[in-house]
Amino acid sequence: MIRGGRSYVTSPPSFSNDAKRLLVCTGNTVSVFSAATGLQITSLEGHTAPVTTLIVVPASSPAQKILCYCWTASLDGTIRHWDFSGPELLKTIDAQLPIYSMVIPSLLSEPQQIDKRCELSGKLVAFVSVEDISVVNEGSKELRGHIRRFNLAKPRVPRGDTLKETAEPESIVISPSGEFFGIRHKCKIHIWDVPSGGSRHAVSRKMTLHHTKVINAFAFHPTERVIAAGDVTGRVLIWRGFGNRKLALGNQKKKVRATVDLDNAGVRGEDDTESCTTWHWHSAEVNVLNFSSDGAYLYSGGREGVLVVWQLDTGKKKFLPRIGSPLLYFMWSPDPTLSSVVCADNQIHLLKMPSMEILRTISGIKAPPSLPRMYEGLASTVAFDRSSGIAALCTENYCVQLYNLLNDRGISEIQVCERNHQPGDEITVVVTAVALSLDGSVMSTTEVKLPEDGIGGLVSLKFWACEPDSKTFTLSTIVYEPHRDAGVSAIAFHPTRSMAVSTSFGGDFKIWVCNSDKNQTDKDSSWICHAVGSYKKKPMTAAAFSGDGTVLAVAAETVITLWNPDKNILLSVLGATLTPITKLCFAGKSEFLVAASHFPRPELSVWNTSKLSISWSYGLRVEAVTSAVDSSAFAVLAVIPKSFKTDKSKENIFRGRDGAILLFNGSDPKPVSIWTVIKAKGGSISFLEGDKSQLRLAYVNGSREYVVFDPNSDESHERSAVDYDGLAGLEETGDAGYTSLYGQLPDYDKKRMEDVDSLATPFISSERPWETIFSGSTLNFPPLQKLCAEFFESLMEKRTAVVE
Amino acid sequence: MEEELRVRLNDHQVSKVFPVKPKSTAKPVSKSETPESRYWSSFKNHSIPNLVSSVSALAFSPVHPHSLAVAHSATVSLFSSHSLSSSRRFSFRDVVSSVCFRSDGALFAACDLSGVVQVFDIKERMALRTLRSHSAPARFVKYPFQDKLHLVSGGDDGVVKYWDVAGATVISDLLGHKDYVRCGDCSPVNDSMLVTGSYDHTVKVWDTRVDKSKWIAEINHGLPVEDVVYLPSGGMIATAGGNSVKVWDLIGGGKMVCSMESHNKTVTSLCVGRMESAETRLVSVALDGYMKVFDYGRAKVTYSMRFPAPLMSLGLSPDGSTRVIGGSNGMVFAGKKKLRVVVGEKKTLSLWSVRSQVDETRRRALRPTYFRYFQRGQSEKPSEEDYLVKEKKGLKLTRHDKLLKKFRHKEALVSVLEEKKPANVVAVMEELVARRKLMKCVSNMEEGELGMLLGFLQRYCTVQRYSGLLMGLTKKVLETRAEDIKGKNEFTGLLRNLKREVNQEIRIQQSLLEIQGVIAPLMRIAGRS
Numbered sequence A: 001m002i003r004g005g006r007s008y009v010t011s012p013p014s015f016s017n018d019a020k021r022l023l024v025c026t027g028n029t030v031s032v033f034s035a036a037t038g039l040q041i042t043s044l045e046g047h048t049a050p051v052t053t054l055i056v057v058p059a060s061s062p063a064q065k066i067l068c069y070c071w072t073a074s075l076d077g078t079i080r081h082w083d084f085s086g087p088e089l090l091k092t093i094d095a096q097l098p099i100y101s102m103v104i105p106s107l108l109s110e111p112q113q114i115d116k117r118c119e120l121s122g123k124l125v126a127f128v129s130v131e132d133i134s135v136v137n138e139g140s141k142e143l144r145g146h147i148r149r150f151n152l153a154k155p156r157v158p159r160g161d162t163l164k165e166t167a168e169p170e171s172i173v174i175s176p177s178g179e180f181f182g183i184r185h186k187c188k189i190h191i192w193d194v195p196s197g198g199s200r201h202a203v204s205r206k207m208t209l210h211h212t213k214v215i216n217a218f219a220f221h222p223t224e225r226v227i228a229a230g231d232v233t234g235r236v237l238i239w240r241g242f243g244n245r246k247l248a249l250g251n252q253k254k255k256v257r258a259t260v261d262l263d264n265a266g267v268r269g270e271d272d273t274e275s276c277t278t279w280h281w282h283s284a285e286v287n288v289l290n291f292s293s294d295g296a297y298l299y300s301g302g303r304e305g306v307l308v309v310w311q312l313d314t315g316k317k318k319f320l321p322r323i324g325s326p327l328l329y330f331m332w333s334p335d336p337t338l339s340s341v342v343c344a345d346n347q348i349h350l351l352k353m354p355s356m357e358i359l360r361t362i363s364g365i366k367a368p369p370s371l372p373r374m375y376e377g378l379a380s381t382v383a384f385d386r387s388s389g390i391a392a393l394c395t396e397n398y399c400v401q402l403y404n405l406l407n408d409r410g411i412s413e414i415q416v417c418e419r420n421h422q423p424g425d426e427i428t429v430v431v432t433a434v435a436l437s438l439d440g441s442v443m444s445t446t447e448v449k450l451p452e453d454g455i456g457g458l459v460s461l462k463f464w465a466c467e468p469d470s471k472t473f474t475l476s477t478i479v480y481e482p483h484r485d486a487g488v489s490a491i492a493f494h495p496t497r498s499m500a501v502s503t504s505f506g507g508d509f510k511i512w513v514c515n516s517d518k519n520q521t522d523k524d525s526s527w528i529c530h531a532v533g534s535y536k537k538k539p540m541t542a543a544a545f546s547g548d549g550t551v552l553a554v555a556a557e558t559v560i561t562l563w564n565p566d567k568n569i570l571l572s573v574l575g576a577t578l579t580p581i582t583k584l585c586f587a588g589k590s591e592f593l594v595a596a597s598h599f600p601r602p603e604l605s606v607w608n609t610s611k612l613s614i615s616w617s618y619g620l621r622v623e624a625v626t627s628a629v630d631s632s633a634f635a636v637l638a639v640i641p642k643s644f645k646t647d648k649s650k651e652n653i654f655r656g657r658d659g660a661i662l663l664f665n666g667s668d669p670k671p672v673s674i675w676t677v678i679k680a681k682g683g684s685i686s687f688l689e690g691d692k693s694q695l696r697l698a699y700v701n702g703s704r705e706y707v708v709f710d711p712n713s714d715e716s717h718e719r720s721a722v723d724y725d726g727l728a729g730l731e732e733t734g735d736a737g738y739t740s741l742y743g744q745l746p747d748y749d750k751k752r753m754e755d756v757d758s759l760a761t762p763f764i765s766s767e768r769p770w771e772t773i774f775s776g777s778t779l780n781f782p783p784l785q786k787l788c789a790e791f792f793e794s795l796m797e798k799r800t801a802v803v804e
Numbered sequence B: 001m002e003e004e005l006r007v008r009l010n011d012h013q014v015s016k017v018f019p020v021k022p023k024s025t026a027k028p029v030s031k032s033e034t035p036e037s038r039y040w041s042s043f044k045n046h047s048i049p050n051l052v053s054s055v056s057a058l059a060f061s062p063v064h065p066h067s068l069a070v071a072h073s074a075t076v077s078l079f080s081s082h083s084l085s086s087s088r089r090f091s092f093r094d095v096v097s098s099v100c101f102r103s104d105g106a107l108f109a110a111c112d113l114s115g116v117v118q119v120f121d122i123k124e125r126m127a128l129r130t131l132r133s134h135s136a137p138a139r140f141v142k143y144p145f146q147d148k149l150h151l152v153s154g155g156d157d158g159v160v161k162y163w164d165v166a167g168a169t170v171i172s173d174l175l176g177h178k179d180y181v182r183c184g185d186c187s188p189v190n191d192s193m194l195v196t197g198s199y200d201h202t203v204k205v206w207d208t209r210v211d212k213s214k215w216i217a218e219i220n221h222g223l224p225v226e227d228v229v230y231l232p233s234g235g236m237i238a239t240a241g242g243n244s245v246k247v248w249d250l251i252g253g254g255k256m257v258c259s260m261e262s263h264n265k266t267v268t269s270l271c272v273g274r275m276e277s278a279e280t281r282l283v284s285v286a287l288d289g290y291m292k293v294f295d296y297g298r299a300k301v302t303y304s305m306r307f308p309a310p311l312m313s314l315g316l317s318p319d320g321s322t323r324v325i326g327g328s329n330g331m332v333f334a335g336k337k338k339l340r341v342v343v344g345e346k347k348t349l350s351l352w353s354v355r356s357q358v359d360e361t362r363r364r365a366l367r368p369t370y371f372r373y374f375q376r377g378q379s380e381k382p383s384e385e386d387y388l389v390k391e392k393k394g395l396k397l398t399r400h401d402k403l404l405k406k407f408r409h410k411e412a413l414v415s416v417l418e419e420k421k422p423a424n425v426v427a428v429m430e431e432l433v434a435r436r437k438l439m440k441c442v443s444n445m446e447e448g449e450l451g452m453l454l455g456f457l458q459r460y461c462t463v464q465r466y467s468g469l470l471m472g473l474t475k476k477v478l479e480t481r482a483e484d485i486k487g488k489n490e491f492t493g494l495l496r497n498l499k500r501e502v503n504q505e506i507r508i509q510q511s512l513l514e515i516q517g518v519i520a521p522l523m524r525i526a527g528r529s
Helices: A062-066 A113-122 A133-138 A642-646 A648-654 A716-722 A736-740 A782-793 B002-010 B033-042 B341-353 B354-364 B399-406 B409-419 B422-434 B437-442 B448-462 B462-482 B489-528
Strands: A002-006 A021-026 A029-032 A040-044 A052-058 A069-074 A077-085 A088-094 A100-101 A123-129 A145-151 A162-164 A172-174 A180-185 A188-193 A208-209 A214-221 A226-231 A235-240 A273-282 A284-290 A297-302 A307-311 A315-318 A327-332 A338-343 A345-352 A357-364 A382-385 A390-394 A399-404 A408-414 A431-434 A442-449 A458-468 A472-480 A480-485 A486-492 A500-506 A509-514 A527-534 A540-545 A552-556 A559-564 A570-572 A582-584 A593-595 A602-609 A611-617 A621-627 A632-638 A660-663 A666-679 A684-689 A695-700 A706-709 B044-048 B055-060 B068-072 B075-079 B086-091 B096-099 B105-113 B114-119 B127-132 B138-142 B150-155 B159-164 B169-174 B181-186 B193-198 B202-207 B219-221 B225-230 B238-241 B245-251 B254-262 B267-274 B280-288 B290-295 B301-305 B311-316 B322-327 B332-336
Touching: A002 A029, A002 A315, A021 A345, A029 A052, A100 B409, A145 A527, A172 A214, A180 A214, A188 A214, A188 A226, A235 A297, A284 A327, A297 A327, A357 A408, A357 B489, A382 A431, A382 A684, A390 A431, A390 A695, A399 A431, A408 A472, A442 A486, A442 A500, A442 B422, A458 A480, A458 A486, A472 A527, A480 A500, A486 B202, A500 A540, A500 A552, A509 B044, A552 A582, A559 B055, A559 B150, A559 B181, A582 A621, A593 A621, A593 A632, A611 A642, A611 A666, A632 A684, A632 A695, A660 A695, B033 B290, B033 B301, B044 B127, B044 B169, B055 B322, B068 B096, B068 B105, B068 B322, B075 B096, B105 B138, B105 B150, B150 B181, B150 B193, B193 B225, B193 B238, B202 B225, B238 B267, B245 B267, B245 B280, B290 B311, B399 B409, B399 B422, B409 B422, B409 B437, B409 B448, B422 B437, B422 B448, B422 B462, B437 B462, B448 B462
Parallel strands: A052 A100, A214 A284, A486 A540, A540 A582, A621 A684, B055 B096, B055 B311, B096 B138, B138 B181, B181 B225, B225 B267, B267 B311
Antiparallel strands: A002 A706, A021 A029, A029 A040, A052 A069, A069 A077, A077 A088, A100 A123, A123 A145, A145 A162, A172 A180, A180 A188, A188 A208, A214 A226, A226 A235, A235 A273, A284 A297, A297 A307, A307 A315, A327 A338, A338 A345, A345 A357, A382 A390, A390 A399, A399 A408, A431 A442, A442 A458, A458 A472, A486 A500, A500 A509, A509 A527, A540 A552, A552 A559, A559 A570, A582 A593, A593 A602, A602 A611, A621 A632, A632 A660, A660 A666, A684 A695, A695 A706, B044 B332, B055 B068, B068 B075, B075 B086, B096 B105, B105 B114, B114 B127, B138 B150, B150 B159, B159 B169, B181 B193, B193 B202, B202 B219, B225 B238, B238 B245, B245 B254, B267 B280, B280 B290, B290 B301, B311 B322, B322 B332
């Protein structure tokens, strides 16, 4: 079982002391990447919930640079101390409350002080931001977020002192010198100083800075008393000399300035600062603020994806533009020539510092694109290369990302539309679908240019040829408006030959063939239209080739039409489902055809193409269908209906999971096995057939986390190892789970379909409906509208292929 | 793998500049440029105008410099085939129908519609011999392949005559054709074999050694035969009659090998052309104005070219450098090729300069220890073991790209409109649509710029490739800028033209729909059967 696709950007990464390694929080683990190659070296495993904070113990002397210790805090309520060169877990402290943020000021203080303190008290004080739900239940105010002080030297922490209570757990920011720390809270920044005495009861003093806008991020200057804060409107505020009165240095209290009327430029109200200046360059919210290690520069970034470097004294700016995604964190490393910037699209860019060039990128799986309303549920933004285990994923920035599911790393990105993505702009161009041929040598994409005021819309279909040595794709053919102005609903590839079919809502489908066979030269190969077909001008919604490629099934709304793809002859029509079909798939090389439909009544039906009749059907909403090449097994990803989830008795079965993968074998309506999954909406599944002839099933969920597992082997031993993973827990429930899901099934008569708890549809064969239509119970009669159409259709002469 | 991956990750570039490109258009599936078509289209055009009437016959001298005889009206003009300038004229009493050079190129024979065959020395004005025997217009005259003493002629009296030129007497009358004899050719391998074609649809093969005035073979073309030629092997002939050209195997008993029927009107003349690769092609011209090159080996028309007049006669110089075609309007469409004599010269030169070349390479060998090594200039060619550092190609940005990069949308649109390249204008408009700025640009345009836009729309909104975008845009422009356009004198002409264009397009669409209505039932029937 392989798990991956976790987000690299949930919390800020951290460089090791020698700047050769980068530690990244990835879900429940901490991954260690090499800064030189961008590849993962090792990972720290042990937390049972997502890791929220990562603190590398800084080296106080050059000799200590090889030391590799770090502290982590997690939502599972533990704080752990690691040696990440090993990797080895040194210590676990149970805080009992989910920790959202943690700072350890004494690590940052001067080394001699640390030694002194450790000698004196043997104490390591940490300030943590926790979520205390127990208080909420008791108290009336919903202040769940608490800032507390813990002593990490003790193995078990009882309740620490609470410094502040907030509605939500806030993240704590500490000054690089370790003197101050603070949190932002709406329009305010609360700052405490770290009691220097080291005694347990020394109370840290607090001050507050006010602003009129919600503050998004702030940072402390490494040496001076300067704070920079960024708000939602894009302003950067610099407060200089904060806390001269309230947080005076040491105990030598200065004379309190009684004269508040001193002209402190830009300072709001009674705030304890000398001056406040505002810089405004960002057009949207500021997410990233960080001072350079010497304090001469300030780095800021935000939604527009531009890293700005401000010279602190003069306010002059330098830019790293066109990063293409909102920035989340900026970290400088102990090596002055290296720093990293973390983007919202799951990429960590390592920057060469003074020149700010992007050296290399640690690329996680990218988030799915946000599609306009009309394409929701219809787009297929994930495609799989079955042999190599590579997934092609549409991304927000008009690219297709090739991601190796087996190694969990990004391979390359292919620019589908020649456009630059600017985060925050209105979406005008969408890559709606990507498809890969069975051998992975051809990729096809469709993109839609949305019209402005009804003009200038454009649909285009592109075919890409694989470059075998570099594993990227080059553009081979562009087809503008493949189906006039109608959108492309599905693309399917022929299993053996270079042939593809695209279907459209405009009522026709086109078969495309590659003419490279004649020319021999790969460069000139191009795709041309081989045939056009339509069936009663109905919108074509899905298509699939049979396992041997001799039959092409195209769904024309509610009926399935079977074609000979070479001669473009309509072979037969499979009778009507109740709702338009959205997915079609042949079950391997068998004669069974799986059809799935969504709206308004979801349905999963299996058709026998040799008997031209339905075998069985369920009332399940199916997100994805896949079938094995050799066997007749197929798997569907179904969304569990709401009625099941809200049922109290079944709550512990699902535990917040909203989908299930059902594995079927051929015509058998009983699933072989069932796994429940989360975030099934927008998910995708596929069988992977590696060289080892091992059949594996890959599941990518709606937020692009994935799991690859063997559907046939019992992986219960591994389940225990991964069950803690709250992100995408899987459970092998088998048949027991099935019966608990849907109740005991009545006995099946496979020849004739009975109604299964109103899940199945009435059975209508399109060829000779009158012989069978009245054979069931009278309660199962189709509605009159349905009958009428069938009746008239049976009277009329059946038309064969429409040739245009 | 590891190494390669690293390299790729290193040149990862987050984001690039994409210049606005027009949509690529469909390329033809078959290659337009084949070596064959390149050969035939490489004749550079040299027309010879101002000949009085239809050019009835053309002939090239078989010896260098291959001077050209053109028969037009009652005149034969000699041209030099290099400069295509007229050098000498010979006049006749009647319209000249055929002309032929002797194998040594010193004499030529011509016949006219009075039935007289005359033999001229190309250097003298007066006829050497005048052969009178035809009782009707003579239509063709031919010298046998190598024979310098005899002539073959045929005419509308249906008789083919074999002449002794010196004595100006008929050796034998070859009788057999039942209609006008219009053409004939002598075998390129045998002096005594000849073929003649006649309007009685037949081509007859004669042997002058057999003195029974009986043909030895006959083939039926099926249509009145306009021209007949021997193919270079001497065993095959090609006949032209009606719209078709047929190739026959004489040795195999007069079997048809293949036929070519891609002309639309009567084929008037045939000629055998020799390509650079020593392959031969059959070239034909017809009254439909087309010259077609027929590869009779593969039974395929490999090249076709159109001329602005009905074509009457055709000649290809034996060295393949000149192609002349006579039109019915007195125009001679000549084409000349550059001969590659230079190549041969170079080869001989290099033979002599082998020694010096060896010297040169020895001299040029450079070592890092030499002083000259450090004085190499920019033009120094890299040696084999040198590692070439490739320079990154800079991106060429046009003016509108630069403006778009600066978000100066309206200026970009105006600058591309000034360029007068419709594909670029449409590409910029599409980019503006993607940025949701097109309508804003339109509403911000000043009067002159609006006029330019309207002019563009008027010209291109009905072009099929652009109409999807431009039709909608035209409507929007007229709606949003109605008050600016209204009542302005400079726009009235544009609007009138626009209206006319749109009306015309609507008419075309309607007639297309009508045609579709006619065709659809037929297609349906065809699909059913």
